[in-house]
Structure formats: structure tokens, C-alpha cells
Amino acid sequence: MPTIRENFNSSQLEGSDMTISGTAVLCLEPDGSGGFRIKEFSRRKPAPDEIEVAVAAAAVNPIDVRRAQGYGRKLLSAIGAGKFPLVLGNDFAGHVTSVGSKVTTFNIGDRVYGAKPPSAEGTHASHVLVKAIHALRAPPDRDLESLAALPYSFVTMWLAVRGAGLTRENAAGKNVLMHGAAGGLGTLATRMLSAWGAGVTAIARPSSFDTCRQAGATDLVDCTATPVRSLSRSFDATLNFATWEDDLALIDCLRDGGLGHATTVHPMLNNIDRLGWLRGVLKSISEKRRRQRALPKGVRNYVWTMFKPDTAALVSLAEFVKQGNGSLRIGLRKPLKEAAEAFDHTRKGKPGRAVLLP
Ligand SMILES: NC(=O)c1ccc[n+]([C@@H]2O[C@H](COP(=O)([O-])OP(=O)(O)OC[C@H]3O[C@@H](n4cnc5c(N)ncnc54)[C@H](OP(=O)(O)O)[C@@H]3O)[C@@H](O)[C@H]2O)c1
Structure with missing residues (x-):
């Protein structure tokens, strides 16, 4: 089972220049044609309540497929999440690479997983900024790939x-x-x-x-x-x-x-x-x-029901995972540049979750 970034070394990033670029899958048009492009972007410093995560795995859920087809565009535009091109994805699992000035719960190098609210800067990317309250510490015995399919x-x-x-x-x-x-x-x-x-x-x-x-x-x-x-x-x-x-x-x-x-x-x-x-x-x-x-x-x-990264729900998720209940079968693993195949897997309802491994 591929577990990229599991050999992450926090000393590689401490004090490093955070303007270096990341990569993301840009969903181009809400036309359902599966138009994706890999884009490079300049990574920003986290806001005081945010952490930056180097994404090891991010799920492609049914909602990502529907949003790629334009679903929810009008309502999501009101929160800046409906304008194309955009980067999809809510779930993330990876390592903390930078910590906002007010965050006391995580350190660089921590293994984390969680879900961020719908946005135009989703988790189908090499790096993502998320609010620290939307992240959980990954148990040491759990691989990041299986955790990435759970939170949303x-x-x-x-x-x-x-x-x-x-x-x-x-x-x-x-x-x-x-x-x-x-x-x-x-x-x-x-x-x-x-x-x-x-x-x-x-x-x-x-x-x-x-x-x-x-x-x-x-x-x-x-x-x-x-x-x-x-x-x-x-x-x-x-x-x-x-x-x-x-x-x-x-x-x-x-x-x-x-x-x-x-x-x-x-x-x-x-x-x-x-x-x-x-x-x-x-x-x-x-x-x-x-x-x-x-x-x-x-x-x-x-x-x-509408998804939102509810704190009580995240606490329950952490318990669920600790008790060993928490996993969904992974049906497909693809790098970002093959995102279209992962979206196709989910669109066709094939067995198991599709995850992107940036
Ligand atoms: N409102 C929100 O914020 C929110 C958040 C998350 C998910 N959702 C939605 O909630 C639904 C469930 O999510 P999920 O991740 O569990 O999706 P999923 O993994 O694709 O599972 C959906 C299940 O529903 C079954 N199903 C679909 N249409 C059916 C029909 N007409 N008759 C009988 N069974 C049917 C499917 O069976 P087959 O595969 O055998 O067809 C499948 O087992 C999805 O539609 C998703 O988009 C909404």
C-alpha cells in the first residue's frame, strides 16, 4: 500500500521559506467533462488560527464529482466556493508544515487528518491551509491514506x-x-x-x-x-x-x-x-x-443535513478511529495528475473510495 510522505522529516521544513510553490488539481469548468489541469501556486503563510498541511492523501467524494459538474454553484458562490476554476476536496490527511501564530495544538511534523469546509482552495493539492480546529491528530498506528477517506x-x-x-x-x-x-x-x-x-x-x-x-x-x-x-x-x-x-x-x-x-x-x-x-x-x-x-x-x-466541520462530530470521529472502527474501503489511488480517473471512479459508483496521493 503506498504511503507517500510517511517518511516525512520535519527538520526539512522548519524555518524554510514558505513562499515555495505547491501543486493542485484545478477543476476548470462546471460542465461535467472532467476538465482538470495541474496548477502551481505560491503557498501562503497560515493565518493565526490555521495550519498548513502537506497532503499525503485526499478523498474524492461524491460531492466533489457533483461540484465538478456545477452542482451547488449558486449557494456555494456566496461563500466563495462556487467560482470556477477551483480546487475541490474537503478531506485531508498529511503532515503539518507550518503553524499559525495562535495555534497551540499542533507542531510542525505532526500527522493530522480532518475536513475543511467547501472552498475554492480545496484539499486536492500538495499543500492546504486549514483551521487548526478542523484537524485531528492521526493515531501512530493508522496510515494516512485510510484516514483521508473518513472525515467528510x-x-x-x-x-x-x-x-x-x-x-x-x-x-x-x-x-x-x-x-x-x-x-x-x-x-x-x-x-x-x-x-x-x-x-x-x-x-x-x-x-x-x-x-x-x-x-x-x-x-x-x-x-x-x-x-x-x-x-x-x-x-x-x-x-x-x-x-x-x-x-x-x-x-x-x-x-x-x-x-x-x-x-x-x-x-x-x-x-x-x-x-x-x-x-x-x-x-x-x-x-x-x-x-x-x-x-x-x-x-x-x-x-x-448539510456538511460542516462540526467540532463535536470531529471529537466523535477521533474516538471512532481510536476504537478501531474507522475505515472505509479504498478502491482507487491516483496521483494528482490522474485526478480525472479518480473522479470517474467515484462518478460511476465503483466500489471503495478514490483517494488522490499528491
Ligand atoms: N448534504 C450534504 O452535505 C452531503 C454530504 C455528504 C454526502 N452527501 C450525499 O449523501 C449521499 C450519500 O453519500 P455517500 O458518500 O454515502 O455516497 P455513496 O458512497 O455513493 O453511497 C450512496 C449509496 O446510496 C445508494 N443509492 C443511490 N441511489 C439509490 C437509489 N435510487 N436506490 C437505492 N439505493 C441508492 C447507492 O447504492 P448503489 O451504489 O448500489 O447504487 C450507495 O450504496 C450522496 O448522494 C452524497 O452526495 C450529502
Whole structure:
């Protein structure tokens, strides 16, 4: 397994001139044609609360593929993350090469991993500046490559689980129905909820049943043969990591007095892309209200999950990794100059995460 930069020597960088250049994969146009170019850039000094990381590995997640096709452009432009050309990528794992003046938690040479918010200066690069609070110390026994595939997916999954009303304290004995259970978020959610004592009913294709069982699913539903709407109204919580089309049907599977539902596949960004800010937001509010009205009696939680590098979620990720639960299968490893192949792997839904090794 390639573990580039694992032989990193911190003395090589201490006191070195930080204006030397880095390389990054520039995504050229939001046209889905996979137009990428390698660019060189001048590395900046970290702001007081930032660290610079020499990236050893960075995942290509489904969101990167969609952003490369222009998805979310209007909303993300509001935070400077929608204007092309841009560098994609949220996840990073690597070594600290420079530390901002107010950072006390990391030193040059530390092995770190984490996720940064959506930006135009993503992690598909040799070096990236991130806020120190968005980085975690990598355990010495974990390779950086496998850690790079985790943070964005884990944090989003954790926010969804919490959004549906599930916590470590209340999860034991709860029945959770999960759509998209064999994917990255689904695998991590099944592992975490099983460890918390919940029973997970996994909706997936039969070819993915083994993956779901290994993650801890207690029951399996074949999504090619059993429509979600035919399932019983008996679940304490429902999670949608698969498709917006089934969101109402999943809500219908909640029992009266259940905890709630969260979806990561809601149409908000798409609505704003298609209809503009005002009409897109109004349509999203109306779609959300329609589903809130459909919640069974006594169910309070209904959440459209959006990734953000939440501190509590990162703390949970660190524990999850320490307990040895945290890894996702890596399906493809590519250098930056072959980024198009990594994006293609993710776009086609091939097994395992794709990671870029700068
Ligand atoms: N809102 C946010 O901030 C946010 C953040 C992270 C992820 N997401 C989204 O959340 C979703 C899950 O992420 P992920 O990383 O877990 O993706 P993933 O690894 O691609 O997994 C998605 C899973 O859903 C299944 N699926 C997709 N469409 C389906 C359908 N129509 N019927 C049945 N199963 C279906 C897939 O099964 P097959 O492979 O068998 O089709 C796969 O197992 C993605 O759509 C991603 O873009 C949103």
C-alpha cells in the first residue's frame, strides 16, 4: 500500500521559506467533462488560527464529482466556493508544515487528518491551509491514506444521525431504517449505531448485503425488489443516504412517537441552482414543510443535513478511529495528475473510495 510522505522529516521544513510553490488539481469548468489541469501556486503563510498541511492523501467524494459538474454553484458562490476554476476536496490527511501564530495544538511534523469546509482552495493539492480546529491528530498506528477517506463522510453521517434525534445515550434498542446503507455514509452510520446498541435495517442491493452485514446491520431490505413505501410503520428513526425520491416513503416508516428522520440527499442546492435564490429557497421551504406535515404523531425531528466541520462530530470521529472502527474501503489511488480517473471512479459508483496521493 503506498504511503507517500510517511517518511516525512520535519527538520526539512522548519524555518524554510514558505513562499515555495505547491501543486493542485484545478477543476476548470462546471460542465461535467472532467476538465482538470495541474496548477502551481505560491503557498501562503497560515493565518493565526490555521495550519498548513502537506497532503499525503485526499478523498474524492461524491460531492466533489457533483461540484465538478456545477452542482451547488449558486449557494456555494456566496461563500466563495462556487467560482470556477477551483480546487475541490474537503478531506485531508498529511503532515503539518507550518503553524499559525495562535495555534497551540499542533507542531510542525505532526500527522493530522480532518475536513475543511467547501472552498475554492480545496484539499486536492500538495499543500492546504486549514483551521487548526478542523484537524485531528492521526493515531501512530493508522496510515494516512485510510484516514483521508473518513472525515467528510463521518461528519456528515454524524450530523444526520443527530439530526434524526439519535444519540449515544438514547440509541440502545432503537430500530433504525437506513436507505443507502452500503455507501460510505451508510457503512459508517451502521457501524456507529450498532456499536451504540441500535438495530439497523439496511436498504441496499443484494450485491451489497455482505457489506451491510459486516458493518452490523441486523435486517436487510432488497431495494430492487421491495419498495420503501411497502415497509412497516415501525421504526424509531429513518436515515436517507440514497435518493430524495424515497424521502416521503421513509418518513412513512416512522412509528408514532418515534425520534425522527434526516436526509443528506435533499434538493436545496439543486433548487437554488435551477430556480435562483428566491424561488429556490421558497421551493425548498415548501418541500420541507410538506414533509414535516407528513411526520407521524409525536415525531419532532426532520432535518436536511448539510456538511460542516462540526467540532463535536470531529471529537466523535477521533474516538471512532481510536476504537478501531474507522475505515472505509479504498478502491482507487491516483496521483494528482490522474485526478480525472479518480473522479470517474467515484462518478460511476465503483466500489471503495478514490483517494488522490499528491
Ligand atoms: N448534504 C450534504 O452535505 C452531503 C454530504 C455528504 C454526502 N452527501 C450525499 O449523501 C449521499 C450519500 O453519500 P455517500 O458518500 O454515502 O455516497 P455513496 O458512497 O455513493 O453511497 C450512496 C449509496 O446510496 C445508494 N443509492 C443511490 N441511489 C439509490 C437509489 N435510487 N436506490 C437505492 N439505493 C441508492 C447507492 O447504492 P448503489 O451504489 O448500489 O447504487 C450507495 O450504496 C450522496 O448522494 C452524497 O452526495 C450529502
